[in-house]
Amino acid sequence: xxxxxxxxxxxxxxxxxxxxxxxxxxxxxxxxxxxxxxxxxxxxxxxxxxxxxxxxxxxxxxxxxxxxxxxxxxxxxxxxxxxxxxxxxxxxxxxxxxxxxxxxxxxxxxxxxxxxxxxxxxxxxxxxxxxxxxxxxxxxxxxxxxxxxxxxxxxxxxxxxxxxxxxxxxxxxxxxxxxxxxxxxxxxxxxxxxxxxxxxxxxxxxxxxxxxxxxxxxxxxxxxxxxxxxxxxxxxxxxxxxxxxxxxxxxxxxxxxxxxxxxxxxxxxxxxxxxxxxxxxxxxxxxxxxxxxxxxxxxxxxxxxxxxxxxxxxxxxxxxxxxxxxxxxxxxxxxxxxxxxxxxxxxxxxxxxxxxxxxxxxxxxxxxxxxxxxxxxxxxxxxxxxxxxxxxxxxxxxxxxxxxxxxxxxxxxxxxxxxxxxxxxxxxxxxxxxxxxxxxxxxxxxxxx
Amino acid sequence: xxxxxxxxxxxxxxxxxxxxxxxxxxxxxxxxxxxxxxxxxxxxxxxxxxxxxxxxxxxxxxxxxxxxxxxxxxxxxxxxxxxxxxxxxxxxxxxxxxxxxxxxxxxxxxxxxxxxxxxxxxxxxxxxxxxxxxxxxxxxxxxxxxxxxxxxxxxxxxxxxxxxxxxxxxxxxxxxxxxxxxxxxxxxxxxxxxxxxxxxxxxxxxxxxxxxxxxxxxxxxxxxxxxxxxxxxxxxxxxxxxxxxxxxxxxxxxxxxxxxxxxxxxxxxxxxxxxxxxxxxxxxxxxxxxxxxxxxxxxxxxxxxxxxxxxxxxxxxxxxxxxxxxxxxxxxxxxxxxxxxxxxxxxxxxxxxxxxxxxxxxxxxx
Numbered sequence: 100x101x102x103x104x105x106x107x108x109x110x111x112x113x114x115x116x117x118x119x120x121x122x123x124x125x126x127x128x129x130x131x132x133x134x135x136x137x138x139x140x141x142x143x144x145x146x147x148x149x150x151x152x153x154x155x156x157x158x159x160x161x162x163x164x165x166x167x168x169x170x171x172x173x174x175x176x177x178x179x180x181x182x183x184x185x186x187x188x189x190x191x192x193x194x195x196x197x198x199x200x201x202x203x204x205x206x207x208x209x210x211x212x213x214x215x216x217x218x219x220x221x222x223x224x225x226x227x228x229x230x231x232x233x234x235x236x237x238x239x240x241x242x243x244x245x246x247x248x249x250x251x252x253x254x255x256x257x258x259x260x261x262x263x264x265x266x267x268x269x270x271x272x273x274x275x276x277x278x279x280x281x282x283x284x285x286x287x288x289x290x291x292x293x294x295x296x297x298x299x300x301x302x303x304x305x306x307x308x309x310x311x312x313x314x315x316x317x318x319x320x321x322x323x324x325x326x327x328x329x330x331x332x333x334x335x336x337x338x339x340x341x342x343x344x345x346x347x348x349x350x351x352x353x354x355x356x357x358x359x360x361x362x363x364x365x366x367x368x369x370x371x372x373x374x375x376x377x378x379x380x381x382x383x384x385x386x387x388x389x390x391x392x393x394x395x396x397x398x399x400x401x402x403x404x405x406x407x408x409x410x411x412x413x414x415x416x417x418x419x420x421x422x423x424x425x426x427x428x429x430x431x432x433x434x435x436x437x438x439x440x441x442x443x444x445x446x447x448x449x450x451x452x453x454x455x456x457x458x459x460x461x462x463x464x465x466x467x468x469x470x471x472x473x474x475x476x477x478x479x480x481x482x483x484x485x486x487x488x489x490x491x492x493x494x495x496x497x498x499x500x501x502x503x504x505x506x507x508x509x510x511x512x513x514x515x516x517x518x519x520x521x522x523x524x525x526x527x528x529x530x531x532x533x534x535x536x537x538x539x540x541x542x543x544x545x546x547x548x
Numbered sequence: 549x550x551x552x553x554x555x556x557x558x559x560x561x562x563x564x565x566x567x568x569x570x571x572x573x574x575x576x577x578x579x580x581x582x583x584x585x586x587x588x589x590x591x592x593x594x595x596x597x598x599x600x601x602x603x604x605x606x607x608x609x610x611x612x613x614x615x616x617x618x619x620x621x622x623x624x625x626x627x628x629x630x631x632x633x634x635x636x637x638x639x640x641x642x643x644x645x646x647x648x649x650x651x652x653x654x655x656x657x658x659x660x661x662x663x664x665x666x667x668x669x670x671x672x673x674x675x676x677x678x679x680x681x682x683x684x685x686x687x688x689x690x691x692x693x694x695x696x697x698x699x700x701x702x703x704x705x706x707x708x709x710x711x712x713x714x715x716x717x718x719x720x721x722x723x724x725x726x727x728x729x730x731x732x733x734x735x736x737x738x739x740x741x742x743x744x745x746x747x748x749x750x751x752x753x754x755x756x757x758x759x760x761x762x763x764x765x766x767x768x769x770x771x772x773x774x775x776x777x778x779x780x781x782x783x784x785x786x787x788x789x790x791x792x793x794x795x796x797x798x799x800x801x802x803x804x805x806x807x808x809x810x811x812x813x814x815x816x817x818x819x820x821x822x823x824x825x826x827x828x829x830x831x832x833x834x835x836x837x838x839x840x841x842x843x844x845x846x847x848x849x850x851x852x853x854x855x856x857x858x859x860x861x862x863x864x865x866x867x868x869x870x871x872x873x874x875x876x877x878x879x880x881x882x883x884x885x886x887x888x889x890x891x892x893x894x895x896x897x898x899x900x901x902x903x904x905x906x907x908x909x910x911x912x913x914x
Contacts, residue, residue: 126575148770149597152668180769201722202911204790298736303674
């Protein structure tokens with residue numbers, strides 16, 4: 100016979116009430132409630148630590164034997180200190196009229212234990228072709244933690260990596276409140292580590308991080324070049340991984356392109372699932388803009404959405420920025436903005452395209468591949484140099500729209516047909532070799548286009 | 549149980565423990581003090597299930613044992629013993645508890661000591677060794693600014709956290725805010741904790757006038773403080789403290805510096821005529837180097853007082869609740885006060901000149 104935990108606890112309480120004195124019952128049992136049941140363990144919610152202590156030392160056997168009469172599979176009791184609702188209701192009767200304005204204190208949304216910001220949920224997360232792989236990987240993990248371990252999400256700044264991984268943490272927690280989820284970023288992690296070192300608490304530090312069921316670490320590209328930290332992360336990773344605890348990382352680059360990352364970490368990151376988040380396409384941009392506008396209650400027509408989505412191809416943060424300025428302007432003017440006014444806002448908030456000199460671009464690309472810029476201009480027929488030279492030409496054409504003859508002239512006085520050939524070749528190669536596409540994406544973000 | 553104890557020690561222990569404020573109808577034993585003779589010590593304990601205090605004192609034990617008796621009765625008995633009585637004998641025969649001196653004898657009924665709650669101990673949390681006086685100083689520097697109602701439990705508290713090598717104490721009732729920073733060694737990764745204001749008062753009573761260090765342990769639900777002879781445990785508030793740093797103004801347009809004593813007497817005079825909301829006005833006159841405080845209550849009259857001041861920046865007028873300023877003056881930390889203002893509607897900062905570790909913020913009135 101199976102009962103719900105609530106029913107089971109209700110029955111148990113009814114029996115206990117008959118066995119002990121009324122004051123005892125009222126003090127120690129009246130405010131308890133069932134939290135849940137997990138295999139052979141029954142979780143009891145108690146209002147305070149004093150209560151927990153007392154039930155544990157005095158009544159544990161009695162509770163257990165009474166519970167087992169109804170549900171023999173239970174062999175263990177756990178007490179959880181928790182408040183049972185009511186708090187919220189009280190809060191509604193907030194203080195009334197006082198001429199003093201209050202300090203504009205904002206309630207922090209960050210949960211103390213998990214470090215997750217509760218505002219990041221999937222309700223406000225927009226899925227489009229640019230992030231759907233990452234999204235479904237996250238959903239799979241929520242369904243079955245450990246299925247992709249680790250999950251490595253990368254993409255450039257402002258595309259919603261943090262939103263995705265925090266929402267995943269929040270969702271996991273919602274499904275199973277007993278999970279120990281923890282969100283941190285590389286900065287906080289290294290701070291913790293240094294603090295632990297200086298205070299001789301390295302063991303506590305290790306124990307704490309090793310006790311998590313789900314560890315979410317943001318912006319791990321900042322570990323680059325920090326060997327000692329990487330070593331710590333490596334051991335932490337192995338321990339969590341062996342225990343099949345879910346690990347989620349985010350970074351602005353594919354692990355293979357994080358400079359100064361040790362190979363053993365790189366290979367471990369690659370062991371699970373690596374997904375990227377790209378820039379949103381037109382449809383996704385439009386969807387995001389619509390959503391943000393309706394969240395802020397700003398009336399915008401489809402025409403305006405279309406205009407914004409076409410003209411701002413930046414990241415989601417930029418889209419939010421524009422929506423914010425529109426919101427402020429709308430409030431200021433007290434009416435709906437015209438397309439003209441919006442065009443003006445967009446003009447101010449969209450950052451102008453970077454103008455780079457061709458030799459600057461060559462220098463950057465050469466630096467990326469670790470060759471001397473001079474080699475690009477020279478007549479060298481060395482295979483790897485030729486390859487890089489072709490990429491330079493491709494980028495100049497594709498991203499900076501420079502004419503074939505100009506490219507040829509600038510890059511060591513070559514014929515424009517050579518440039519056309521190079522361009523076509525790289526274009527073909529990208530289709531076949533995804534890692535080359537990766538490199539180009541990397542270069543794009545380095546060049547800021 | 550049978551033991552002999554020095555009166556002085558016993559009185560010290562009793563005043564560390566507390567009588568429960570409200571009558572415990574639910575569990576009468578909570579009105580009791582728990583006494584246990586063990587080895588060569590006497591353990592005394594009280595609790596109201598929000599806080600618990602335990603005191604251990606050395607005694608001469610003839611027979612070990614434990615008993616619980618009404619705290620108020622025992623405390624009255626002990627405070628009325630003649631001063632020359634130095635040694636007190638406690639004994640318990642399983643039914644009556646006896647307090648005996650060479651000159652007097654008292655018999656009291658008892659509770660079943662097994663029914664008395666044990667105090668929770670924090671396991672598996674790091675322990676921090678911190679200086680008692682610094683900790684108390686930090687708490688006392690801010691606690692008056694805490695909200696007194698239970699409407700928002702997280703601000704009806706003193707919030708304690710670390711920032712580098714500083715322990716930071718904060719209280720606010722959302723109309724004013726006090727922050728005190730204390731440099732402490734080995735503070736390390738002391739976790740942030742929201743200490744309920746009611747229990748803070750008990751805490752102060754237990755550790756006031758104590759010296760040296762105590763070890764502090766913090767877990768998810770409780771905080772405990774322990775010295776060789778004292779143990780104090782309190783529940784902590786499960787919640788997040790408001791993100792207050794962002795509201796502290798980083799610059800000011802007017803800075804007023806004045807003497808603590810002159811400001812205090814001006815406020816005392818002016819507030820007599822403040823209205824039901826304790827509203828008073830502040831106005832600067834830069835040319836004359838004066839700050840003018842005034843109050844007006846249509847039913848009874850009005851008052852005005854001038855204070856010499858050094859004024860930097862523009863002249864300004866502001867209204868605020870006199871009590872918020874007066875509170876910070878009554879916890880004096882120096883003889884000069886500086887007030888840094890920006891706009892009539894923005895919070896302003898009050899500091900003690902030469903005391904950068906303390907900051908006080910007041911929200912003006914409309």
